[in-house]
Each structure stands twice: as C-alpha cells, then as structure tokens.
Amino acid sequence: xxxxxxxxxxxxxxxxxxxxxxxxxxxxxxxxxxxxxxxxxxxxxxxxxxxxxxxxxxxxxxxxxxxxxxxxxxxxxxxxxxxxxxxxxxxxxxxxxxxxxxxxxxxxxxxxxxxxxxxxxxxxxxxxxxxxxxxxxxxxxxxxxxxxxxxxxxxxxxxxxxxxxxxxxxxxxxxxxxxxxxxxxxxxxxxxxxxxxxxxxxxxxxxxxxxxxxxxxxxxxxxxxxxxxxxxxxxxxxxxxxxxxxxxxxxxxxxxxxxxxxxxxxxxxxxxxxxxxxxxxxxxxxxxxxxxxxxxxxxxxxxxxxxxxxxxxxxxxxxxxxxxxxxxxxxxxxxxxxxxxxxxxxxxxxxxxxxxxxxxxxxxxxxxxxxxxxxxxxx
Numbered sequence: 001x002x003x004x005x006x007x008x009x010x011x012x013x014x015x016x017x018x019x020x021x022x023x024x025x026x027x028x029x030x031x032x033x034x035x036x037x038x039x040x041x042x043x044x045x046x047x048x049x050x051x052x053x054x055x056x057x058x059x060x061x062x063x064x065x066x067x068x069x070x071x072x073x074x075x076x077x078x079x080x081x082x083x084x085x086x087x088x089x090x091x092x093x094x095x096x097x098x099x100x101x102x103x104x105x106x107x108x109x110x111x112x113x114x115x116x117x118x119x120x121x122x123x124x125x126x127x128x129x130x131x132x133x134x135x136x137x138x139x140x141x142x143x144x145x146x147x148x149x150x151x152x153x154x155x156x157x158x159x160x161x162x163x164x165x166x167x168x169x170x171x172x173x174x175x176x177x178x179x180x181x182x183x184x185x186x187x188x189x190x191x192x193x194x195x196x197x198x199x200x201x202x203x204x205x206x207x208x209x210x211x212x213x214x215x216x217x218x219x220x221x222x223x224x225x226x227x228x229x230x231x232x233x234x235x236x237x238x239x240x241x242x243x244x245x246x247x248x249x250x251x252x253x254x255x256x257x258x259x260x261x262x263x264x265x266x267x268x269x270x271x272x273x274x275x276x277x278x279x280x281x282x283x284x285x286x287x288x289x290x291x292x293x294x295x296x297x298x299x300x301x302x303x304x305x306x307x308x309x310x311x312x313x314x315x316x317x318x319x320x321x322x323x324x325x326x327x328x329x330x331x332x333x334x335x336x337x338x339x340x341x342x343x344x345x346x347x348x349x350x351x352x353x354x355x356x357x358x359x360x361x362x363x364x365x366x367x368x369x370x371x372x373x374x375x376x377x378x379x
Contacts, residue, residue: 052207090127156361207329211337240364295357
C-alpha cells in the first residue's frame with residue numbers, strides 16, 4: 001500500500017532577524033570576553049544565514065516595550081528570562097504557528113475537509129503546555145472532537161520523521177485514515193548571551209517556524225503534486241551521545257551542539273543510509289547522486305558541506321537545504337519539512353522523481369526517509 005503526503009505548507013512568525021544586525025547585538029553584550037566576541041562574529045558570519053524569524057517581537061530594533069523580558073531595544077541588552085517566562089511566550093505563539101500551518105495544509109489538500117481528519121500528530125521540542133498543541137489544532141480548525149491525538153515532544157531536530165512514519169503506519173492500518181501532521185518550533189525563545197561556544201553557535205543558527213501536511217492512503221488526483229512515503233529508517237551513530245543534546249535549565253532550554261558533530265556525520269552517514277537504501281536493492285551500490293533530490297536537514301553550513309562532499313552530490317542537490325538555511329535558519333524539527341516543500345515546489349522533470357531525506361538530532365540520531373515526488377513533468 002502506498003501512503004502519500006498530499007499537502008505540505010509552512011508558516012513563520014512576522015519578526016525578522018537580519019543576521020549581521022543580530023551578530024552586532026550579540027557581540028556587544030557585556031560580560032563577553034574578547035574570545036567570546038570573536039566567536040560570536042565568526043559563528044554568525046560563517047553561518048550562511050541571511051535572515052531568520054522569531055516569535056519574540058521584542059527583538060525588533062524599534063520595539064518600544066515598556067517592560068521588556070527578552071531584549072531591551074533601547075539599551076540593546078539581551079535579558080535573562082526564566083524558563084517559565086520563556087514558556088509563557090511559547091504557549092500562545094506556538095499555538096498561532098501550529099494552527100496557521102495546519103489550516104493551510106488542510107486548505108491545500110484537494111478533496112479533504114476538516115471533518116475527514118481522523119488523526120492529529122503534533123511535534124515540538126521548544127516548549128510544553130497541556131491541553132497541548134494537538135488539542136489547540138482540533139479546536140481551532142473545528143475537527144471532530146473524537147479525532148485521535150498524539151504529541152511527540154522533546155525529540156529534537158529529527159522529530160518530523162517519526163511523525164511522518166507514525167502517520168504512514170496509521171494509514172496502512174486503516175486505509176480510510178486522514179492524518180494531519182503539524183510541527184512548530186520556537187527555538188529563539190532559548191537563545192542567550194554567553195561565552196560558551198555551544199551557546200554562541202546555537203544563537204547564530206536557531207530560529208522559529210512551523211510546517212504541516214496531510215497524509216492519506218488515498219492517491220492524489222492525476223496531475224497533483226504529492227510525496228509518496230516509501231520507507232523510513234532510524235540509526236544511532238556509535239559515538240556522539242555527548243556531542244548533541246537538549247536540556248532544560250533555569251533560564252531556558254540549553255543546546256549542546258559540539259563542533260565535532262559534522263565530523264561524526266561525515267564518518268557515519270554512509271552507514272546510516274545503508275538500511276534505508278536496502279529496501280530497494282536497485283539503489284544499493286549506485287552513486288548517491290543518481291537519486292534526484294536530497295532533503296537534508298540544514299543543521300548548519302558545515303553539516304551540509306560534509307554531506308555534499310561525502311556523498312559526492314552536486315551543488316544543485318544541496319540547493320534546497322542551503323536555501324532554507326539562508327532564508328530561515330535552523331528551525332529544529334520543522335526545518336527538513338521546509339526543505340521537502342522546496343523540493344516539491346521545484347518544476348518536475350519527470351512524473352516520478354526519487355527523494356532521499358535525512359535529519360540529525362540528539363543521540364546522535366540519524367533519521368532517514370526515501371520518497372517519490374509525483375508531479376506533472378515540465379515540457
């Protein structure tokens with residue numbers, strides 16, 4: 001049975017961070033050592049990011065909040081809100097993004113209405129509340145109150161893959177199922193000033209965004225663009241447990257993103273892909289570039305560089321990931337869905353094109369997916 005991602009839509013908050021301006025703010029914070037200042041400039045300048053979006057409206061240069069919590073635009077000081085204060089912003093702002101992306105995905109799926117949705121899967125690792133985003137989506141979109149709801153929390157940057165894999169399993173178990181998958185991350189709530197290299201790197205990369213899609217076993221209409229969900233695999237690399245982690249501190253969530261992560265990916269990416277490609281023996285042993293599209297989670301520019309070089313891919317095959325990184329930064333689990341949407345929006349050269357995607361997260365966990373893009377070929 002073939003299961004399809006029938007629509008895929010994205011949403012971002014309105015406040016835009018321009019990378020050089022953000023760099024100058026972070027580099028000017030009191031308490032930074034000269035080494036810390038140099039690291040800030042180096043990380044921001046090497047990020048390959050032009051703009052990012054944040055749900056923290058106070059980060060606007062012209063913000064005039066009387067009692068700022070995150071950033072004082074008048075003094076240009078980054079403040080240190082508690083984890084509770086950060087989560088208090090997550091609740092309404094994440095809800096907005098979940099509902100916007102989910103509503104757009106539902107509206108974009110021809111032949112599917114709110115009443116047809118049988119399952120809702122939501123994903124986030126940047127905040128908590130209950131009734132949670134799964135509940136908020138059901139209420140806001142007027143879904144059946146009996147819809148089955150699931151929330152995948154605190155998994156990290158790879159979590160969109162378990163969500164899609166679960167949606168596929170629901171549809172295989174019940175071919176009439178209609179699964180709404182919605183992912184939203186507000187990473188910018190947790191940035192802070194520090195001399196710690198991991199914290200500086202995270203501040204230069206992370207951003208906010210959401211994506212959502214409809215998954216069904218009903219084939220899309222002839223001529224419609226869709227993504228067939230062919231196979232998924234999960235791999236834990238033999239090293240790297242301490243190199244990437246996501247913990248809760250008193251002043252927000254704390255990212256551990258060691259500089260050795262790109263090297264771990266470089267050493268183990270071929271082994272991580274082997275179980276996925278083994279599902280289709282005709283792909284085993286062929287050059288990786290024979291797979292038309294590569295949807296790589298842009299955890300950072302150096303990660304994309306390592307993937308491109310190790311797999312001997314072309315620049316154009318990494319362009320969707322690099323473009324998402326450039327325009328939106330790293331939005332944790334939502335990011336790879338932005339990349340897949342970019343691939344779906346590209347003009348199709350054939351009615352069926354293969355897509356290999358992967359994301360990396362704490363553990364070090366590598367999630368992979370093999371898909372088929374279905375779309376009318378360009379003449």
